[in-house]
Amino acid sequence: MPRDESDVEDTEDEKVEINENELSPNNVTKYKLAADIASRALKNVVDAAVDGSNVLDLCKLGDKSIEEETKAVFNKPKGITKGIAFPTCVSPNSFVCHLSPLNSDPESSIVLKKGDIVRIELGAHIDGYIGQVATTIVIGASKEDPITGRKADVIQAAYLSIEAAIRLLKPGRTNWEITDAVQKVSEDFDCKPVEGMLSHQVLRNKLDGKKQIILSPPDNIRKEADTYEFEEGEAYTLDILVSSGDGKARTPETRTTVYKRTEESYNLKMKTSRAVFKEINTNFGMLAFSLRQLEDENKARLAVGEMLNHDLLLPYNILQEKDVDTFIAHFMFTVLIMPNGPLKITQFPWDQDLVKSEKELQNPDLVELLKSSVKNKKKKAKKVKEDK
Numbered sequence: 001m002p003r004d005e006s007d008v009e010d011t012e013d014e015k016v017e018i019n020e021n022e023l024s025p026n027n028v029t030k031y032k033l034a035a036d037i038a039s040r041a042l043k044n045v046v047d048a049a050v051d052g053s054n055v056l057d058l059c060k061l062g063d064k065s066i067e068e069e070t071k072a073v074f075n076k077p078k079g080i081t082k083g084i085a086f087p088t089c090v091s092p093n094s095f096v097c098h099l100s101p102l103n104s105d106p107e108s109s110i111v112l113k114k115g116d117i118v119r120i121e122l123g124a125h126i127d128g129y130i131g132q133v134a135t136t137i138v139i140g141a142s143k144e145d146p147i148t149g150r151k152a153d154v155i156q157a158a159y160l161s162i163e164a165a166i167r168l169l170k171p172g173r174t175n176w177e178i179t180d181a182v183q184k185v186s187e188d189f190d191c192k193p194v195e196g197m198l199s200h201q202v203l204r205n206k207l208d209g210k211k212q213i214i215l216s217p218p219d220n221i222r223k224e225a226d227t228y229e230f231e232e233g234e235a236y237t238l239d240i241l242v243s244s245g246d247g248k249a250r251t252p253e254t255r256t257t258v259y260k261r262t263e264e265s266y267n268l269k270m271k272t273s274r275a276v277f278k279e280i281n282t283n284f285g286m287l288a289f290s291l292r293q294l295e296d297e298n299k300a301r302l303a304v305g306e307m308l309n310h311d312l313l314l315p316y317n318i319l320q321e322k323d324v325d326t327f328i329a330h331f332m333f334t335v336l337i338m339p340n341g342p343l344k345i346t347q348f349p350w351d352q353d354l355v356k357s358e359k360e361l362q363n364p365d366l367v368e369l370l371k372s373s374v375k376n377k378k379k380k381a382k383k384v385k386e387d388k
Helices: 005-021 025-048 055-071 149-168 175-188 219-224 271-284 297-309 364-371
Strands: 082-092 095-097 117-126 129-138 198-202 212-214 235-243 258-261 313-315 328-338 341-344
Touching (some): 025 082, 025 117, 025 129, 055 082, 082 258, 095 117, 095 328, 129 149, 129 235, 149 235, 149 341, 149 364, 175 212, 175 364, 297 313
Antiparallel strands (some): 082 095, 082 117, 117 129, 129 328, 198 212, 198 235, 235 328, 258 313, 328 341
16 A cells, blocks of 8 residues: 555654754754853853843843854854844842843833842753753852842752752653652742742753643642653753742733744734734744844734734743742753763852851752762673683
């Protein structure tokens, strides 16, 4: 019986997907290059985030850093896409994440001051291979004036949580092991993971692959959610947010500017919407972007409404903590599961001397886990007995 042509096409498509997502030396090189660019951009923003610095200026600085560095690499062969995979977001105090204001937004005038707790996140890509990173800082903190109290508790909890998570991101382990580890670490610091936050498997040109890790899911969600086993050759962005309060963030009235395209299709009616959607497809594909990156912010705001009504875009909503006495810490990095173990490819600045929590990790299993190496132990070669 002749083979169905659609079967051939499906098989070819499947091969392309496997090839472009395998951790081949060429693909790993692109991942690492994107990760290095993202890590340097983050450090640039962290260094510039001082008393008196402006949130919008910091967002622009991070984006500019990524754009300038990605332009300078992989120029041959022509046609390789590269640039921002996730726009720079600077979220101080009660803003939990995704704050990346436009020039016309009220939040563009926010100025950081000493003692503010600030979360910074961004991402870069080379040919669709993504490196994301996030960190949490306190403005003005130093070894002479370290972070203490509940700010220190939540930052230490989030840091140890992501360090535990990477040690569990190994073949044969599951998403729920990381979910539970983050929960237990947080509890020892009298904190809670932020409910519903997700870490994702990363694919080429895709920020959110099928496999995911959810933080602090309600019982009904946990019962319905899938169990995923990690496998060698996969890439993940570990994204950990911990709260000193109840772990429940809300969506405020502040409008987000960060979106990504979905796989839905629809013939937009407005001419402006069609033009903006074409610009999004051409410049960002399926990766995240800020309306600030589009040619006309005002037209973009207008067009986004129609796109959202027809599910063409997914918004990254700004989340906010309602209690001003609650603090949030956020750490994120991208990890490749290699034959010798997890390889962290993005880096955030960390200085333990700046964080002085009076609490400690108590869970004995997690204490031992954190003492272990991230990489797999090398198996000793068996000695071959010589024949006498």
